[in-house]
Amino acid sequence: MxxxxxxxxxxxxxxxxxxxxxxxxxxxxxxxxxxxxxxxxxxxxxxxxxxxxxxxxxxxxxxxxxxxxxxxxxxxxxxxNRGKSSWWEEYRDALATDFLEVAELESGAERLTTYSTSLVPGLLQTGAYANALFAQTYPPLPHHEIDLRTAFRMQRQRVVRSGATPYTAFVHQAALHMQFGGPRVLTEQLKALDIDSEHQNISVRVVPFSAGVVPSPSENFTYAEGPITELDSAEMDTGHGIRLFDAPAHLARFRALIAQMDSTALSEEASREMIRSVKKEMEREHD
Missing domain, CATH: 1.10.260.40 (lambda repressor-like DNA-binding domains)
Structure with missing residues (x-):
């Protein structure tokens, strides 16, 4: 059948x-x-x-x-490996397919790279930050849906926090200043991002304002490396859901974008210094 x-x-x-x-x-x-x-x-x-x-x-x-x-x-x-159960299947009747496919993409990757322009990437968000993001969805979501999406996002993070999947997060400097949930939530998020950046298998690289917008303000994406290059995949967030890419030409473009960001983003240490600087600024302004 x-x-x-x-x-x-x-x-x-x-x-x-x-x-x-x-x-x-x-x-x-x-x-x-x-x-x-x-x-x-x-x-x-x-x-x-x-x-x-x-x-x-x-x-x-x-x-x-x-x-x-x-x-x-x-x-x-x-x-x-078909037929093997996966943790996200328990959410199949509760969340849209897009959520499940992002989790499946991440869980099957040998290595992950993300780029985010206006928010901290989902794999590094605190629960309060993620909850605040979902609470700003329009039309508004009911409270139980916000909590469900937040719980799902926290479970997704196990793929990188376990250390099993190396992860590089390119985060535009603008994302460090966006106050989803207010200054306290952002301060705690920046603190968590600083700690995560010290993780052995997590690399956080800030793309500074001076680098311009790479590749464009609307292109937040995840690049998932497969067991061989031909089975790499990419996912892009859009206003109408996610888009998945596996055609060789599309994947080549994403690899070129990642190479460009690698050459323009701050080093890991300089990125940590910027994250800490923004956090201290937030603490001074809102103490």
């Missing part, structure tokens, strides 16, 4: 199989005839709506003349 709501990993498997077919110059019907599938099954497979066995993956790869063994092995791993 076809899946109604394939997961992010299931859709990514299908997308890579589609790319494999297209690079071989096959249409869906051609591939289907060669591997014993009808055209509808090929379409559903590439949409992530039906699964395939590791054996069929190898048959498709051979038919499409794919010799990228690391890619085939990584796709086989996706197939082998």
């Amino acid at each position: 076809a899946r109604t709501n394939p997961t992010l990993r299931q859709r990514r498997l299908g997308a890579e199989l589609r790319r494999m077919r297209e690079q071989a110059g096959f249409g869906g019907s051609q591939l289907g005839r060669a591997v014993g599938m009808n055209p509808a099954q090929v379409t559903q497979m590439e949409a992530g709506k039906i699964g395939i066995s590791v054996e069929r993956l190898h048959t498709i790869a051979a038919t499409c003349m794919c010799v990228n063994e690391p890619l085939i092995a990584a796709l086989a791993d996706i197939i082998t």
Whole structure:
């Protein structure tokens, strides 16, 4: 039976199989005839709506003349790990799919990089800061929804706080001054950000005003490195939800943006000094 709501990993498997077919110059019907599938099954497979066995993956790869063994092995791993429960599944009937897919993207990453222009990135937010952000949503959310979203965000943070996933956060200087929830909430958030920046697997880099806006004021994004470069992914926050990117050209652009920020952002130590300076300024003004 076809899946109604394939997961992010299931859709990514299908997308890579589609790319494999297209690079071989096959249409869906051609591939289907060669591997014993009808055209509808090929379409559903590439949409992530039906699964395939590791054996069929190898048959498709051979038919499409794919010799990228690391890619085939990584796709086989996706197939082998299907059906395993994940913590975010308990929220499936309570939160929008966008929330779950961000958690799935982060949890499957080998390394994470984020860029945020006007707020501290979600993976480093305090509970009070996150709660204040959700409370400013318009139209207003009911209190139980605000609490649910905050709890979910705090659980997402385990992926980097555990030390299992190296994380680099590029934070624009403007975000250090935005008072979501008021000065006390911001002061505590800056204190927490300072502490997190000392974490062995967390790197906080401030992009100063002097660097301009990189890449643009609306492009807050997460770049998730996969087990191989071909399986990297990117997610961008928009006013209408998240957008996911896995096309090679899009991923190349995000990697170029990250390289640009790496060259313009302050060092880790200089970033900590700026965070501490803004925190002290807040304390002086509001004591």
